[in-house]
Amino acid sequence: MTGFSNKVAIAGIGTTEFSKNSGRSEMQLAAEATLAALEDAGLTVTDIDGFSTYTMDNNSECELARTLGAGDLTFFSRTHFGGHGACAPIFQAALAVHAGVANTVVCYRAMNERSEYRFGQPIDFQMPTAENALISLHTNMGAATAGAWMALCMRRYMHETGATTDDFATLAVASRLHASTNPKAFFYGKPLSREEYMASRIVADPFRLFDYCQESDGAVAVIVTSTERARSLRQKPALIRGAAQGATPKTASLTNFYRDEIYPRQEVAVVARQLYAQAGLSPKDMQAAIIYDHFLPSVMPSLEAYGFCANGEAKDFIKDGNIELGGGLPINTHGGQVGEAYIHGMNGVAEAVRQVRGTAVNQVAGLENIVVTGGSGGPTSGLILGVD
Amino acid sequence: MAEITEKRHKAACSSRDYDFFYEGLEDQRLMVQHCSDCNTLRHPPEPMCPHCHSVHSGAREMAGTGTIYSYAVHYHPPLPGFEMPHPIGIVELDEGVRIVAGLDGMALDEIAIGVPVKAEYLRRGELATLRFRRA
Numbered sequence: 001m002t003g004f005s006n007k008v009a010i011a012g013i014g015t016t017e018f019s020k021n022s023g024r025s026e027m028q029l030a031a032e033a034t035l036a037a038l039e040d041a042g043l044t045v046t047d048i049d050g051f052s053t054y055t056m057d058n059n060s061e062c063e064l065a066r067t068l069g070a071g072d073l074t075f076f077s078r079t080h081f082g083g084h085g086a087c088a089p090i091f092q093a094a095l096a097v098h099a100g101v102a103n104t105v106v107c108y109r110a111m112n113e114r115s116e117y118r119f120g121q122p123i124d125f126q127m128p129t130a131e132n133a134l135i136s137l138h139t140n141m142g143a144a145t146a147g148a149w150m151a152l153c154m155r156r157y158m159h160e161t162g163a164t165t166d167d168f169a170t171l172a173v174a175s176r177l178h179a180s181t182n183p184k185a186f187f188y189g190k191p192l193s194r195e196e197y198m199a200s201r202i203v204a205d206p207f208r209l210f211d212y213c214q215e216s217d218g219a220v221a222v223i224v225t226s227t228e229r230a231r232s233l234r235q236k237p238a239l240i241r242g243a244a245q246g247a248t249p250k251t252a253s254l255t256n257f258y259r260d261e262i263y264p265r266q267e268v269a270v271v272a273r274q275l276y277a278q279a280g281l282s283p284k285d286m287q288a289a290i291i292y293d294h295f296l297p298s299v300m301p302s303l304e305a306y307g308f309c310a311n312g313e314a315k316d317f318i319k320d321g322n323i324e325l326g327g328g329l330p331i332n333t334h335g336g337q338v339g340e341a342y343i344h345g346m347n348g349v350a351e352a353v354r355q356v357r358g359t360a361v362n363q364v365a366g367l368e369n370i371v372v373t374g375g376s377g378g379p380t381s382g383l384i385l386g387v388d
Numbered sequence: 389m390a391e392i393t394e395k396r397h398k399a400a401c402s403s404r405d406y407d408f409f410y411e412g413l414e415d416q417r418l419m420v421q422h423c424s425d426c427n428t429l430r431h432p433p434e435p436m437c438p439h440c441h442s443v444h445s446g447a448r449e450m451a452g453t454g455t456i457y458s459y460a461v462h463y464h465p466p467l468p469g470f471e472m473p474h475p476i477g478i479v480e481l482d483e484g485v486r487i488v489a490g491l492d493g494m495a496l497d498e499i500a501i502g503v504p505v506k507a508e509y510l511r512r513g514e515l516a517t518l519r520f521r522r523a
């Protein structure tokens with residue numbers, strides 16, 4: 001164990017309801033989720049001295065502070081790369097708390113990513129920054145959605161590993177099984193059969209409808225503070241055993257078409273390596289994982305990057321209920337973003353905290369450690385949380 | 389101060405680093421950047437060679453032939469200017485670099501990894517572009 005490992009913790013989590021139309025502003029969602037997280041932790045607005053989020057959130061740190069009536073802020077940070085960075089605010093907050101520059105950092109994501117805008121639409125940027133010029137190189141050719149980009153990469157993964165759409169169905173059935181017993185999930189009470197998966201329409205071949213995350217409205221906030229302080233608060237702390245970002249020199253956001261291995265694995269491995277080193281743990285020490293599922297098939301190379309199985313063997317690892325509750329490594333026990341809601345990964349962080357507390361609706365018995373990941377196929381992030 | 393000249397292409401979101409690519413397509417040529425000092429080909433374009441850090445580069449014409457490295461077929465949502473479904477490919481050119489482009493000149497059942505293809509130049513609206521067909 002090194003540095004901040006186990007010395008910082010998540011002390012509170014708060015969420016709004018998840019829906020297709022929240023009926024209120026994103027800022028209101030952010031403020032409601034923050035208040036809920038504070039209440040959960042047994043803290044008040046006056047305790048907040050830091051905020052951290054990641055890009056594509058439209059609520060500025062200072063506007064949120066003003067809305068809440070918070071006091072002086074000593075730390076505010078925003079990391080790039082949208083959902084790839086889902087775990088990065090917790091990483092940033094952990095650094096800040098461990099460095100002593102902040103005591104109570106709110107990490108948040110609030111969005112009306114269904115009723116007000118949709119990430120699944122064709123992307124059309126105009127300002128010719130280096131990043132946008134790269135995106136336009138593809139959109140001009142009709143490779144214009146995030147789903148189509150990932151489909152291009154995962155087709156190659158299928159070619160190299162022998163994975164098939166039958167394996168995609170296995171992932172979908174497991175996620176929807178977990179969602180079916182989660183009252184907060186969009187697909188609560190609606191498990192999915194393999195036949196229903198195969199009958200669903202193709203969106204970007206090889207991806208079908210149920211490979212895609214649920215575009216959603218909603219907000220999630222989590223409170224990061226020192227473990228010592230968290231022990232005196234209302235909830236059992238979720239210790240941050242590891243927190244990391246990772247990229248390689250050839251990592252681009254979802255458009256990794258030009259490097260040796262185009263599917264989303266190598267930058268995830270950079271994060272995994274750091275997390276295990278920070279925590280002094282290995283894959284066999286993990287009892288569950290929340291693997292980012294913007295596009296569900298991409299979970300397979302992530303499982304390999306985290307060392308849960310060898311490269312190319314995820315198709316075998318996921319079989320026979322191994323990733324379902326009661327299996328060897330239950331994943332996405334809330335139903336994932338394909339089953340619960342797509343709050344850009346922050347709802348997965350909240351689920352991991354519930355698993356550590358022992359309060360998840362699909363609780364993994366005897367859980368000591370859980371992995372959480374940010375979106376793969378770009379500059380990414382991850383966490384290992386654990387029981388005090 | 390560099391003179392501001394009108395661009396010789398219609399790509400809405402191009403930069404100084406990318407203009408040569410779209411200008412080449414106006415002339416029905418597939419141009420790929422190469423380092424003027426160490427000669428390495430690189431695509432997508434970058435303003436500096438990652439191998440030797442030279443900022444001097446040129447554009448080299450590719451033969452336009454290669455093989456499909458990966459592909460997808462876009463069905464939804466509708467893409468303005470494209471017919472659905474729209475197949476897209478990552479094509480590995482014979483010169484060794486990859487290009488992403490439409491495969492909409494091909495029948496869906498002839499698209500597979502490893503299939504040899506060649507460039508075909510066309511306009512989509514005002515934009516001069518290319519797609520690949522079976523070689």
